[in-house]
Amino acid sequence: MFIKMNKSGLYVVSDYLPDDAVEVSVEEYGRAMKPTAAQRRRDFLLRSVYLKDKKRFLFETLRAQLKEDGSYEEDPDNPFYQGMTVDEMQLEYAKYVGDDDERAAAILEAKRAAKEYIRDLVDRLAFYNEWEEE
Structure with a gap:
């Protein structure tokens, strides 16, 4: 048992x-x-930690937008640039800047979009958590 x-x-x-x-x-x-990756993600994001730590965690680990069903699973239909994390996109951008500026610009734009998504997600979670505590 x-x-x-x-x-x-x-x-x-x-x-x-x-x-x-x-x-x-x-x-x-x-x-x-x-625990699954989604369970670890949920546990970390719902813990009482600093917002900057939540963002850093997602920049390092998240490769796609999350499903809207509250499962904290990554949505394979909405990946970030080539399924990379924000940190991986930064490294990929550095490879091409100066050599292939068109590709570097595409990577940089995808990185900006991913960071914006993550910031919005963390802000929504913070708002939801504050609302739950009241």
Whole structure:
């Protein structure tokens, strides 16, 4: 059975239920032990951290717009430039600036659009979180 220890918060698999534990579902155990990228993203974004940290996290990890269903999954139909993160686009831009200015300009524009999307997303989450707390 899958259990969570009350004092330590650890999840374990055991044949018996200790006094200081509760049985949990397979889904809860799986989420705690190996969360998906969307679950990690959701947990980080909904934690009480600075907005700049949320933006930095998304600049480093997000490769597409998020689905509108609240799942925090990336939408494969709305990727950023060639499925790159903002940070990867910056490196790609640096490769072409001065050599292929047309391509560099396209990458720079895509990076600006991705950053704008992320800033808007973080602002909407901040507004929603403030509204929820009231």
